[in-house]
Structures are given as structure tokens and as C-alpha cells.
Amino acid sequence: MGYPMHYNNTQEIWDEMRKLSPKFTGATYEKIDALGGVQWPCYDESMDDKGTMFLHEGGHFATEDGRGNLLFTDYEPVKEEVDEEYPMSFCTVREVGHYSARTMTGNCRMLAKLEDEPGWVAMNPKDCEELGVAQGDLVRVRSRRGSLITRCLPTERVKPGSTYMTYQWWIGACNELTNTALDPKSKTPEYKYCACRVEKLDDQAEAEAYVQTQYALIRSKMGIEKAGANV
Amino acid sequence: MNQFVYCDVNLCIGCGMCERQCIMSHYDLKMTDVKLNDPLQRARCKTYRQPELKAAVHCKQCENPSCMAACPVGAIHKRDDKLIFIDENSCIGCREYVLACPFGAVRMAPVADGRVVATKCDLCVDTKAGTPACVKGCPKKALTLMNDETLKAWLLYKQEHSA
């Protein structure tokens, strides 16, 4: 964005950031290295200030009267229940190994070997059997909002009638399917529950080719020559 | 119910005679030929003789043993409807059985053919006498072979005394 920066290393960037933030000025590289991590607030650079374990210790909150406010909401059912057209529930989860949108971890060659596009949809083995799909088969997952292609992962970890996907993938982009209904108070979209349908893809070869070309297209748009080229 | 050797710590003096009897009966040795520091002469129980601890620890032949499930090759099974038995010939020495026992009653030990296998109290089932030598040889009668009858008598005794 045009701001002229010259840093020799990441430590210099961090030092500038923490000098501008009193709440973690004390979190120096040396301290983080020595302690393995620092919980903020950490105001003082000396090793005596090891950070704060309990943010609201003693019951002091950042409110007018210093007391915490507990809010209650009445139970509201999910906005989109499963039905005949979309008979399976769909949830989105995070998995350790890749981070959020994978802009960096997706280009880490080892992590890409561990998991790569188009990701997986986890389903109970009974549902997989009924649909006639095996582990690794490409399937189309559809909701009222959109659809995506991903691989089937049969696992006992999912109840029959339910599915879940991790939300890291670009081709297996699960948020194509999720609901835009917002929480009345926090305005967070209802990402964790909607209705979907899983469809078997008869032409697996065609689907595989599609995944490859899509991946190459997305990568070229991002300016990446090869997966893992940076790290 | 499985039979098992029970040590009454009120009577035990920690003399270690049970360890010697175990070795004598399993290897058909005289007392004078017992060497407690020979790894090939394995005692299957362990005694403690400390100022504040005199006890013997045996395999308890659990009814739902955590050890049996741990064996990947099925070398452990219930034998004669009364004990948990290790088939030493099938043992691959993976140590899962040893680590699974919550009492530390199973050990790894070398055998004559150079293999190292899991070993524990087998109630002297394959020895000449066929009954636990430690029970017979305990000078203080601190060890008892618990079976359905002796357990019943034991419980009855305690119930009557506490009533």
C-alpha cells in the first residue's frame, strides 16, 4: 500500500508492534523463547513480568462498574433443518495442520503432503455405503446456496445423517454451502449447521481432471508458480 | 471366577520364601540351587521387605483383564476356566501386556532359547505339584489360593466378625 518499510528481520517488526501496544510491550522475543509463550497483558520487559494467566483475576472487568456481565439468550432452533431434498446435516470444523484459508500453510510442502485439495467430507460409513461411495471418491455436496466437489471420508466419528468438512479448502470450499442467517445479537453467520445433499459422481476421471485444472487456475490467480514453492 | 494368590499383609514378614518356592517349582530345583540374580530363573511374584512394608505382589488373574485386550497376537487366554495364561511360545515380546497391567505384575524375562517374553504368575499350573508352591511354602501362611470356596469362607469370616 506504499508505506516505505525496511526491516531486517521479523523481530524488528515485532519490536515495533509491541512498543506501540502497552498490553504486550513486555512480550519480547527473548521472553517468548524462554517461556515458550507469553499470555498478555504483559506490560514490563523484565523477566519478572511473565504475563497474565487469568485475565479477570480478582473479578476486575473492563466495564463501567468493573463487574462482568452475564447475558442469557433463549434457545433458538437452527434456521435450516434437514428435509427430503437436503437430507443430511452439514457442519464446518477446523483441523490441526492447516490454518484457516491456507494461504500460507497450503504452500508448505509437508503440510500439502499431509492434506491437499479438494479436502474431505466426513460421513458415517453406513451413509457412504448407501450412497455407493468409497474413501477417496470425489463427490458433489450441494445445499440451497451452492455446491462443491470434495472427497468422501467414511468415519465412525460422524453420526449417520450428519456430515462435516474442514473450512480450509479452496475447491472444497464449504462456505459455498453454509447459511447466511445471522445471530440476532452477535451477527455471526450460522456456519455450523445447514442442510446438504451428497451426490455420487459417476465419472470420477472427469471429476479428478476438473479438480486439477481448478487448482492450477486458483494458484495462478494467486501468483503461485508451484505449490510449496515458497517454503 | 478366576483363582488367584492372595497375600495377607497382616501376616507377611517379607521373607521372600515365595519367590524361592516359585523358582524351585518352575525349574525343578532344590533350594540350594536357587540363584536370585539369574535372569533365567524367574520368580513370578515379588516381595518387599522394608521397615514399613512387608508384602508380596502376584498377578491377580483379573476377571476383565486390561492385559488380555492388549496382546496383539492372542497369546493370552483364560485357561482351565480359572486363570489368565500366557502362551510363551506365541509371545512376540511387544511389551503391550507388560505396560497394560495396572499392578506391575507382569515382567519381561529371557527364556532359554534366547527370546524375551512376558511372564507372570501362572498358579504353578504346569509344574509337578500343580498347585501354587508359594502358598504351600509360606512360613507364616500369609498366602492363600483364593477360589470360589476360600473366597466365600473369607468373606463369611469377615462378615460374621463385623456383625
Next chain:
Amino acid sequence: MNRFVKGNPLFCIGCRTCMVACVVAHRGNGIFTTDPESEDFYPRIHVVKTKTKTMTVQCHQCENAPCVKVCPVGALEKGTDSILMHEERCIGCKQCTMVCPFGAIQMKSVADEGTVRVVANKCDLCANTEEGVPACVSHCPTDALTFYEIDSVQNAVDKKNLQTALNAWAVKEGQV
């Protein structure tokens, strides 16, 4: 007695850092400069996720290893404190893969002077890596993996045995 690595399902979170650490440790430093497309991924430790738990599976370095017994060419051999795998001797017969009761041995492709060989792949306790100690153990974020060295099993057993005796002693009649 053999040394070995073992996982604790109570601490394992199924993150698979151990699998990545294993591959990186065995690959060495060249891993960050080679063409990523050319990289293989053959970890010697595997994370299994079942309905109720996540847990690692790796070679147990068994004392009377069935894999050693079935290997026809001595590629698997009992070493002083582990089961050794000599990849150069392996003919890819797969019998070790079949016989291991834990499923800890898998087959992998290795480049060998212009050709590709398929050989058995199993945990070597990182003996052939720069660090020399199991990378999975040192990288596990929850300390779910333990490196059991020579006396570790005996120590663990002795501890439990003593505790059993102490527990029995503690409820001695006449004492509270």
C-alpha cells in the same frame, strides 16, 4: 531389551505433527530446496482416528519380532536395542507388512540409481537422521509420545508393583 516409541491416547489430539516430523527428519535439509512435486510422504508413524480416540501406531521393536522371522533375506534384523531395517537388502516381498500385528510396516517407493524400488518402511528410532533421537517424540505438542529407553519398561513396572504392595500395606488391619 529394545528401545521403542509409544503413544498415549489420553494425550494424543490427532494433529499428525509426528507424521510430518518423521518425514522431515528422515529427508534432511534438502527438503526445503527441492522441487516440491518430487517430494514423497512416507512417515514411519501413523495417526489413527477412531470413533472414540486418536492414537499413533508405530513399530514396537518387538523382542521376538515376527517381521524378523518372516524376512527371507535378512533385511529385518534384531539389533542390539532395536529391530533394524536394511533397505538395501529388501526385495519388496511384503511379508513383513502382512505379519506385523500392529500394521506398523508399510511399503514405500525409493529412487535407486535411475530406477524405482519398492521397499518396506518402518520406524528406526531416527537412528539414521541428523538429530539421532526420535523426531516424533520431540515434536509432539502434547507430549503424547514417549521414548522408552533401556530400563524404562522395567522402571514403569517396578513402580506399579511397589505401589500395589504399598496399597495393600496401607489397608493393613489396625491401621487407619
